[in-house]
Amino acid sequence: MSGYQFNKKQFKQEVAGNVKKLYRRTIEEASPKQVFQAVAYAVKDVIIDEWIATHREYEKQDAKTLYYLSMEFLMGRALGNNIINIRAVKEIREVLDELGFDLNVIEDQESDYALGNGGLGRLAACFLDSLASMGYPAYGCGIRYKYGLFKQKIENGYQVEIPDNWLKDGNPFEVRREEYAALIKFGGNVRVECDSSGRNHFIQENYQSVRAVPYDLPVVGYGNNVVNTLMVWDAEPVDTFNLDAFDKGEYNNAVEQENLAKTIVEVLYPNDNHYAGKELRLKQQYFFISASIQRAVGKYKAKHSDLHKLPDKVVFQLNDTHPTVAIPELMRILIDEEGFSWDDAWAVVTKCCAYTNHTVMAEALEKWPIELFSRLLPRIYQIVEEINRRFVEEVRRIYPGGEDKVRSMSIIYDGQVKMANLAVVGSFSVNGVAALHTEILKKRVLKDFYGMMPWKFNNKTNGITQRRFLLHGNELLADWVTGKIGDEWITDLPYIKKLALFAGDEKCQQEFRNIKYQNKLRLVRYIKENNGIDVDPRSLFDVQVKRLHEYKRQLLNILHVMYLYNMLKDDPDMDMVPRTFIFGAKAAAGYRIAKLTIKLINSVADVINNDPSIKGKIKVVFIEDYxxxxxxxxxxxxxxxxxxxxxxxxxxxxxxxxxxxNGALTIGTMDGANVEIVEEVGRENAFIFGMSADEVIACETNNDYNPMDIFNNDQDIRRVLMQLINGSYAPENPELFRDIYNSLLNTRSTDKADTYFNLKDFRAYDEAQWQVDKAYRDEAWWAEAAILNVANSGKFSSDRTVRQYIDEIWHLDKVEVSL
Ligand code: RUG
Known part of the structure; x- marks a missing residue:
């Protein structure tokens, strides 16, 4: 595949040379951190030619380009992934061995690029990996936050947020592209001038501005010489020493511009599935969008004279509503700077923009107060008003007298600018991220839009890259799979289906179990080092790792652990498979109940892990800084x-x-992509329980759920809930978990309680957990089911997802790069 030959000798010299140049040290004297930098620069040297060649090829072929616009890119570490994708793991490991260093230790020196919160940002990172690995022209466009998602420390059981100064040692892979700096304007007012032909010109004045400067990060394709670019924007004052301004006595203005630049890219907002409505967030959004759109248009204009044909060469994917200002911003550029008529501009914009919705939860849907939006982005607001005026006119034309439709679909309504509505109106495609989710969008959340413009709606079930999450993350299993079926799965995950042939084979099962055991030992060491807890690698590792959110129901899990513990206290000889409950989760800094849930998990862990009477049958581990x-x-x-x-x-x-x-069996509800996972692997190889989406929605609509009934009738649940408020897990402060208790029960009849149906699903969950317990005892069955999970994961490669986006939305052409 790859055209270049890795030269070990040269690489080794380069690493040693880099250590010298960077640190005035010999390789023998260098620290692991210094070696990391030296290795990273040497790897960059390998990929830089491919990077240049890729972009030369794109230029030559004048290929249509995707701009994936996203506030978040949760890239993780780059070095290990880059080494894998240039297919030089073995060689670089050997070089480092010879130099006396361990590749894993060197990889550990790198900070994660935590420019994202969770699933949404990681999805963007997986898409970039797939696009590069499949050879499609694409840019990721985002923000070079100075501080990424906070690092989480657990102190006395509580989450403490520590700033993530990920750039403090510099980033060896990035390249600053001063030549593409752009000016971004905020605030002020819009003056209208009419020219002799009667055309209005809109001139923003008295604004503040910042300079956006892009940094390019390489996105290395797997073994195909393709290196795409993640372009992240930094902000700088327009003129640090604005002597002119000082002279004119505009000291304050000069300082304000400087401050604006400093604050705008300072930090990633740590919310997942929740919109906080902060002015700075809107500034961030417009900042990177205006810069990215200007860059895309500029790049197009360098080769083409007719912007009407922009959609032939450019597509913008809006990752959630966060980048939706792209729609009016492109309108602004076309009308105000390029002299387009409204209709011509709208025709271009609505062929260039496509929108992905990631959630149906009301609290995550962005709505900006008009006052804020129009003050910060006066010209953009005018354009949004006009988009809305024309759209409402159309709604009324199609649905005469349909004021309910106007109400639900208006972009500006009730003093707010509704970003999801703007995104739907201004895009040619609207997609959800799993089949069930897309159906809910069509039937409920965006129902009226679906009724009016059904052709826009489509589903793109998410995916993940097998190159990071199997090839890199689970070397033992990856090698085993390759040994059994060859390595096609690395670039064609459905190929992994062949593994099903081996699922029933006793010897294969044994090999698989050994690999899992080795991986468990690796995690056991990590837990011992980081948590100081001894974990039995033979216990069942029961894992819930994801953002902490009430709807994800970490609470249901820990309440169930408390219940099991009660059973064990009553009967220490109770027959159960020993289990280690492993949690990993960050909570948004301002999300009180989520943070309290972390404290609860840690408090339960403290009690259970230190109670010898249960003979180590349960352990609870909260992994810090997931x-x-x-x-x-x-x-x-x-x-x-x-x-x-x-x-x-x-x-x-x-x-x-x-x-x-990675061969874990799912215990889950029929939600999100779980539905499709079960379709692929078979319900018999998973543990499905609980209310369906329809039942939840019906229950909410009819308002006929009263958790107090369960509390009154189920003494085991009652006992667990009472333990939240009787000091069982907080002897010094029995009231500590009162808010969690209150969130579950109607303490005052007017309050809504247990809106996430923890108690209603509790018994079904418990039953499913006992099925797990029973199934795990049958080693052969479990191994077979685990192998079948791996074998049936083919659908969930982000390569498949990206292929569907390309075929149905982006229409990109594959580019071959040879060196
Ligand atoms: O909560 C969703 C996940 O279900 C999904 O897998 C992920 C990627 O599509 O996006 C998450 N999400 C949704 N993150 N933020 C939002 C709403 O802004």
Missing amino acids: RVSNAELIYAAADLSEQISTASREGSGTSNMKLML
Whole structure:
């Protein structure tokens, strides 16, 4: 595949040379951190020629380009992935061995690129990997946050957020592209001037501005010489020493511009599935969107004279509503700067933009107060108003008297700018991220839009890259799979289906079990080092790792652990498979109940892990600072994958796919992509329980659920809930978990309670857990089912997802790059 030959000798010299140049040290004296930098620069040297060649090829072929616009790219670490994709793992490991270093230790020196919160940002990263590996022209466009998602420390059981200064040692892979800097304007007012032909010109004045400067990060394709680019924007003051401004006595303005530049890219907002409505967030959105769209248009204009044909060469994918200002921004550029008529501009915009919706939850849908939006983006607001005016006119034409439709679909309504409505109106495609989710969008959340413009709606079930989450994260299993069926699965995951042939074979099962055991040992060491807890690698590793959110129901899991513990206290000889419950989750810094749930998990862990009377049958581990790099260790070691969200709430989920690929069985609700996982692997190889999405929705609509009934009638559940408020897990402060208790029960009859149906699903969950217990005892059955999970994970490659986006939305052409 790859055209270049890796030269070990030269690489070794380069590493030693880099250490000298960078640190004035010999390789023998260098620290692992210094060696990491030296190796990274040497790898960059290998990929830089491919990077240049790729872009030369794109230019030559004048290929249509995707701009994937996203506030988040959760890339994880780059070095290991780049080494895998240039297919030089073995050689570089050997070079480092010869130099006296361990590749794994060197990889561990790199900070994760945590420019994202969770699934949405990681999906963007997986898509970039797939696009490069399949050879399609694409840019990721985002923000070079100075601080990524906070690092999580657990102190006394509580989450403490530590700033993630990921750039403090510099980023060896990035390239600053000063030559593509763009000016971004905020605030001020819009003056209208009419020229002699009667055409209005809109001139923004008295604005503040910042300079956006892009940094390119390489996205290395797997063994195909393709290197795409993730372009992340940094902000700088327009003129640091604006002497002119000082002279004119505009000191304040100069300082304000400087501050604006500093704050705009300072930090990633740490919310997942929740919209906080902060002014700075809207600034961030417009900042990177305006810069990216300007760059895309500029690049197009360098080769083409007619912007009307922009859709032939450019497509913008809006990753959630966060980048939706792309729609009015492109309108602004076409009308105000390029002299387009409204209709011509609209025709171009609505052929260039496509929107992905990731959630149906109301609290995640962005709505900006008009006052804020129009103050910050006065010209953009005018354009949105006009888009809305014309759209409402059309709604009224199609549905005479349909004021309910106007109400639900208006972009501006009730003093707010509704970004999802703008995204739907201005895009030619609207997709959900799993089949069930897309159906809910069509039938409920965006029902009126679907009725009016059904052709826009389509589903693109999420996927993950097998190159990071199996080839890199689980070397033992990856080698085993390759040994059995060859390595086609690396670029064609459905090929892994061949593994099913081996699932029933006793020897293969034994090999598979050994690999899982080795991976469990690796995680056991990690837990011992990081948590100081001894874990039995022979216990069942029951894993729930994902953002902490009430709808994901980590609470259901831990309440169930409390219940099991009660059973064991009553009967220490109770026959159960020893289990290690492993949690990993960050909670948004301002999400009180989520943070309290973390404290609860840790408090339960403290009590249970230190109670010898239960003979180590249960252990609870909360892994600090769950992130892409330690996720890879956890997935590889998992037996059971907890996917227990309240049905209808999870857009797709992607940890479900990563865990399946690593041979964990799913215990889950029929939600998000779980539905499709079960379709692929068979219901008999998973543990499905609980309310369906329809039942949840019906229950909400009819308002006929009262968790107090369950509390009154189920003494085991009652006992667990009472333990939240009687000091069982917080002897010094029995009231500590009162808010969790209140969230579950109607303490005052007017309050809604247990809106996530934890108690209603509790018994079904418990039953499913006992089926797990029973199944795990049958080693052969479990191994067979685990291998079948791996074998049936083919659908969930992001290569498949990206292929569908390309065929049905982006219409890109594959490009071959040879060196
Ligand atoms: O919650 C969703 C996940 O279900 C999904 O798998 C992921 C990627 O599509 O996106 C998550 N998401 C949704 N993150 N933020 C939002 C809403 O802004």
